[in-house]
Amino acid sequence: MEDTARPSGEAHSRLELTTVFGGSGFLGRRIVKHLLDHGTAVRAASRHSTRARHEQVHGGSFSAVKADILDQEQVAAAVSGASTVINAVSLYTEHGDVTFERIHVEAALRLAAAARDAGAVRYIQISGIGSNPRSASSYIRARGQGEEAVAAVFPNAIIVRPAVMTGSDDAFLTTIVRLLRILPAYPLFGSGDTRLQPAFVEDVAEAIARLALGASDPEARLFEFGGPRVYSYRELVEEISRLLGVRVRLMPVPFLAWHALAIVAELVPGAPLTRNQVELMRIDNVAERCGFRELGIEPHDIDVVVQAIREKSRP
Ligand SMILES: NC(=O)c1ccc[n+]([C@@H]2O[C@H](COP(=O)([O-])OP(=O)(O)OC[C@H]3O[C@@H](n4cnc5c(N)ncnc54)[C@H](OP(=O)(O)O)[C@@H]3O)[C@@H](O)[C@H]2O)c1
Known part of the structure; x- marks a missing residue:
């Protein structure tokens, strides 16, 4: 209804x-x-x-x-x-x-x-x-x-x-976890140096709820929300494989190859990879200042999400 x-x-x-x-x-x-x-x-x-x-x-x-x-x-x-x-x-x-x-x-x-x-x-x-x-x-x-x-x-x-958001039903960490479990070598975006600061989606939602309720400085117009830790993409994949207890072999893949792959992937409904994702992976995705702390929120790192994804995918 x-x-x-x-x-x-x-x-x-x-x-x-x-x-x-x-x-x-x-x-x-x-x-x-x-x-x-x-x-x-x-x-x-x-x-x-x-x-x-x-x-x-x-x-x-x-x-x-x-x-x-x-x-x-x-x-x-x-x-x-x-x-x-x-x-x-x-x-x-x-x-x-x-x-x-x-x-x-x-x-x-x-x-x-x-x-x-x-x-x-x-x-x-x-x-x-x-x-x-x-x-x-x-x-x-x-x-x-x-x-x-x-x-x-x-x-x-x-x-x-x-920043890129994580949750047990996200399109980001769940994909990395799935690929780490099935691929013999993990393909990096470029050499994996792009810096990311994954934010837990529940923290972002709570921050936005507080903004909606007028919790911020009335003069503040811009909030950037990034998680507690900045990773290079390479470090992020290594940390997830450590949390999962799987060994990983990393394989750098040039951005041009990713771009070509995304053009094909976009033909599939619900595109598993898009050109804008590839473009975003070329530039650092890091908050200039911590919007969470301005709102009294202590952000969660990726371990809570990786744990939730593991539990969800347990047979
Ligand atoms: N996910 C991330 O990691 C991430 C990171 C940074 C920023 N963001 C930004 O956060 C925002 C939300 O992203 P998300 O990942 O939550 O997206 P999402 O899961 O794809 O959800 C999009 C929502 O928009 C609705 N929608 C789509 N087209 C619409 C239309 N024409 N009219 C009305 N509603 C429409 C969808 O419902 P219906 O399809 O039923 O209309 C759905 O409720 C976006 O601005 C995104 O760029 C996301």
């Missing part, structure tokens, strides 16, 4: 309501859960609703609307009455006329404008570390231009840039 029009039956004051666009995603559904745990009313918006699951756990403070961020009427309905709006919509592979520019710049701008017009007092745009409006990569450029577009229409907007 899902709402397709203006949501009804929310018995909460507008000051308590947060709309999470992309509220069914890897990060978005955790933001919803953490907000509900803080006692806030939440409306999750996405093209496919996940209403039942949250209602079972959290009673009536959760509602879901079916809304496409590209549909202006559905966007207006989804943000109506919300005091805070969070944009956690992703697009990792372009298809047809659904481009990085349309989702991460144009739609992000229209969502922020709709939030402003609906009287929201807070808008949080989820972006990513390394976003750069002048990047040669269309993905990284769109993320940077999206940040600028949002700030132009909603000047108080908070930009959140997580």
Whole structure:
């Protein structure tokens, strides 16, 4: 069951309501859960609703609307009455006329404008570390231009840039774990020197929930969230193999080869490897300062996630 029009039956004051666009995603559904745990009313918006699951756990403070961020009427309905709006919509592979520019710049701008017009007092745009409006990569450029577009229409907007995120159902560590278990030699991105600072998705979701509740310095506009340790990609793979108790032989693979592989992989539905992932792996993915500590959160390292992945995959 899902709402397709203006949501009804929310018995909460507008000051308590947060709309999470992309509220069914890897990060978005955790933001919803953490907000509900803080006692806030939440409306999750996405093209496919996940209403039942949250209602079972959290009673009536959760509602879901079916809304496409590209549909202006559905966007207006989804943000109506919300005091805070969070944009956690992703697009990792372009298809047809659904481009990085349309989702991460144009739609992000229209969502922020709709939030402003609906009287929201807070808008949080989820972006990513390394976003750069002048990047040669269309993905990284769109993320940077999206940040600028949002700030132009909603000047108080908070930009959140997580590092690569980990969780037992992530697409990052689970892939490394799977490959370490089956491959005789592990292929590195380039020589494996790119620096990464993986952030636990639950920590990021809690941080965003605190931002939505106004926990930050009101002047702060940008938060970068990285985990407690910076690894080179090589060190990360070695650390995961140590935690798994498997021996690893590392094999450097040039970025050009990865790029070619990603072009083919993108033809597969749910692409296991995308060109934007390869482009992101070329540049360091490290937080400039620790947003977690500013919000009183002690971030978790990868060991908790590797342990959870091990338990999940135990026969
Ligand atoms: N995952 C990471 O490691 C990572 C790292 C840094 C930054 N980020 C950023 O964090 C944000 C969330 O990423 P994620 O990994 O949680 O993504 P995800 O798991 O792919 O979830 C995306 C969410 O957006 C919704 N969505 C997609 N297209 C939509 C549309 N046209 N209209 C409305 N909703 C739409 C999806 O639901 P439906 O398909 O049902 O619409 C889903 O709820 C993104 O901005 C991403 O770039 C992610």
